[in-house]
Amino acid sequence: MIKYYKGYYMITARCNLSCSYCILENAPYQLKQELSLSEKKALIYHLYHNLKFRSLTISGGEALIIGKSAPNEFLQLLNFMKQFKSKDPEKNLNIKLYTNGIYLTQNVAKMMKGIIDEVSINIDSNNDETLLLIGRNRDRKDKYFLKTIEVIKNLSNQEIKIKLHTVISALNYQGIASEVYSIYHSIKNANAMFNQWKFYQYMSYDNTAVDSKHQIDDKEFQKVRKEIEKKLADLDINIHFKDNKEMNQSLFNILATGIAQYNLPESTWTTTARTKNLLNYNSMEELIERNRIDAELFEKYHSYFPPK
Structure with a gap:
């Protein structure tokens, strides 16, 4: 039986708010390392086809402000992800968006219909x-x-x-x-x-x-x-x-640079472990093994079971 997964992809560290509890990796040199739109598309394609993701939460920063003329690049990414929607539950990519909503106009909402399944605010x-x-x-x-x-x-x-x-x-x-x-x-x-x-x-x-x-x-x-x-x-x-225990155990954030952030038993926030660019891994099994990720905890929090 094929194992499917769900994940959290922070497509940018840019944000249009400054919430006082939020820490983003958004220094100028870090923002320069963010994937381009074409690289974001390639990563999502890889997550779907090779790492078997069937549920993906798109987040930030603020996801809608990628690129130079928000929300144009986000809408291009949205159109790209349409190819992963299917009536077959095992082929369908469940797509969620986590946003502060400031750029989410009526027109953007219309373009999301049929692609974005759920929005978290x-x-x-x-x-x-x-x-x-x-x-x-x-x-x-x-x-x-x-x-x-x-x-x-x-x-x-x-x-x-x-x-x-x-x-x-x-x-x-x-x-x-x-x-x-x-x-x-x-x-x-x-x-x-x-x-x-x-x-x-x-x-x-x-x-x-x-x-x-x-x-x-x-x-x-x-x-x-x-x-x-x-x-x-x-x-x-x-x-x-x-709570903090669950947050630490479940941490697996795909970052804007194409790597993933996760916890080892000895980690704190500033010492979280990082993978290589996810394009370097041909399967989730390989990614888990090469990075000393706790397979049992990962499957507990990140397994995805398509609806029957």
């Missing part, structure tokens, strides 16, 4: 002051939450599913449980297909200044988890709480 609060502290609101006039609702309506018009992501940190953990009920109804009213919500525990990036502003311990995270579960208990929503 971060909502860490519906409070403008909290969003300003986090960096989702760039100034006091910005209205990230309201803009997000409009994006979600555009996606609903194209019958594209929505998934919410929320990072729980020291900046929002005291208020987020009291906000989730209202956030849920705002999103559900905008897109009836919304039924998944993932909550992340802020994870250390080995940066003292950032960690001191955002880090919460396991006890605080579990307390907030119980409060959120209680608030959402009677609603039509599948929720997943991803």
Whole structure:
């Protein structure tokens, strides 16, 4: 039986926001190393045909701003990926997009229909002051939450599913449980297909200044988890709480340079291991063996089973 996989491809480290908990490899010399559009296409082709990926989340940075005239190159990439869509579950590439939505206009949403199966958007609060502290609101006039609702309506018009992501940190953990009920109804009213919500525990990036502003311990995270579960208990929503242990065990990010980042048992964020360019590996088995990746954990988090 053929083994299929799912993965997370960060196609760029460029971003149009400056969220205070986010660490990107976006120094000028790093941005110069990013794959060109043709190289991105070649990598996705390789992931599909040789490494047997059947589910791929496209992310960043901000995925829609690749190239010089956003979102044109993203739309070209979207058109390229159309070839991997199939009615045969074992041939179909399930394609997801993780975005802040700022460049996701009505026209972009229309072009995504039939190619993008699901869009994940971060909502860490519906409070403008909290969003300003986090960096989702760039100034006091910005209205990230309201803009997000409009994006979600555009996606609903194209019958594209929505998934919410929320990072729980020291900046929002005291208020987020009291906000989730209202956030849920705002999103559900905008897109009836919304039924998944993932909550992340802020994870250390080995940066003292950032960690001191955002880090919460396991006890605080579990307390907030119980409060959120209680608030959402009677609603039509599948929720997943991803703590630091799961984040570390499951880490396998395909980076904008064409290599993958993963954890060894002794790793911290700044000492995560890196593969060679993924085009160097003819199969996932070869990639796992040559890089000392824990095969059991990899299959636990990254196996993909096509729907019957």
